[in-house]
Amino acid sequence: MFELKNIKKLYNNHLILDDVNIKVETGEIVGLIGKSGAGKTTVIRIATMLETVDSGELIIDKDSYDLTRLSEKEIRNIRLKEGFVFQNFNLFKNKTVLENVTEGLIYARNYTxxxxEKLAIEALEKVGMAHKRDEYPRNLSGGESQRVGIARSLVYNPSVFFLDEPTSALDVENKQEVINVLKSMKDNKRTVLLVTHEINLIKTIADKVCFLNNGKIIEEGKTNEVIERPKTDELKHFLNSTI
Ligand SMILES: Nc1ncnc2c1ncn2[C@@H]1O[C@H](COP(=O)(O)OP(=O)(O)OP(=O)(O)O)[C@@H](O)[C@H]1O
Ligand SMILES: [Mg+2]
Structure with a gap:
């Protein structure tokens, strides 16, 4: 289980997140939607401790942490439980597909x-990329690169995954390959917080959805209820503008 509680975040005295609460139950996929600049990436960066907060709490499994006063040890403990995938893959260009996936295991987690390699190949098989283990990123399509990015987080078997626009940089065909991998994450009951502006992807894989507007989650609930029966004008407008 993963939860962010009472998150408040200011940038340059401007309130970006105003008491945001998001909960992802184990085995559940929660979609986070909202217009550009709403603060979705900021939520993910806070959840992965790439960004500080002005106040707020993080709960992962059974442990809760005050995000304003994390020790180095607590940060390490939380990071061990988190996996993340970003829009732009961030693969190491001078390393093969296999090395991209083994790197963290060897250097950060002391695996032989x-x-x-055994774990990495299993993860690459899950995303259909084991046959390209010796290729370099420059020889991969966007969809293939993103699947390696996903394998790199799967290999740790984290408690929770954070995906920020995992399909946005891809063309239609490449998108479908990645969506298939995301569907298998759903089938395997992975715990995921997914940011995307693609409502179809939300409908396909998210169990629940949260709509972030003006720094607050103003609608949330089961995906089909929130998407089919939006209550606020803001969400109605957002849904109309994204189809
Ligand atoms: N490092 C920063 N310093 C100052 N302002 C920032 C910083 N990062 C983000 N912001 C501002 O915070 C707000 C939220 O940004 P964020 O990137 O979280 O939005 P988003 O919902 O992910 O948007 P998009 O859909 O375009 O990716 C924006 O107004 C942005 O300009
Ligand atoms: Mg963003």
Missing amino acids: KDDA
Whole structure:
């Protein structure tokens, strides 16, 4: 289980997140939607501790943490439980597909090369990329790169995944490959917070959805209820503008 509680975030005295609460139950996919600049990436960056907060709490599994006063040890403990995938893949260009996936296991988690490779190949098989293990990122399509990015987080078997626009940089065909991998994450009951502006992807894989507007979650609930029966003008307008 993952939860962000009472998150408040200011940039340059401007309130970006105003008491945001998001909960992802184990085995559930929660979609976070909202217009450009709403603060979705900021939520993900806070959840992965790439960004500080003005106030707020993070709960992961059974442990809760005050995000304003994290020790180095707490940050390490939280990071061990989190996986993330961003829009732009961020693969190491001078490393092969396999090395991209084993790198963290070997250098951050002290796995032997053999053990790391075994786990990496399993993860690459899950995303249909094991056959390209010796390729370099420059020889991969966008969809393939993103699937390697997903394998890189799967290999740790984290408690929760954070995906920020995982399909946005891709053309239609590449998008479909990645969506298939995301569907298998759903089938395997992964716990995921998914940011996307693609409502169809939300409808396909998210169990619940939260709509972020003006720094607050103003609608949330089961995906089909929120998407089919929006209550606020803001969400109605957002849904009309994204179809
Ligand atoms: N490092 C920063 N310093 C100052 N302002 C920032 C910073 N990062 C983000 N912002 C501002 O915070 C707001 C939210 O940005 P964020 O990137 O979280 O939006 P988003 O919902 O992810 O948008 P998009 O859909 O375009 O990705 C924006 O107004 C943005 O300009
Ligand atoms: Mg963003």
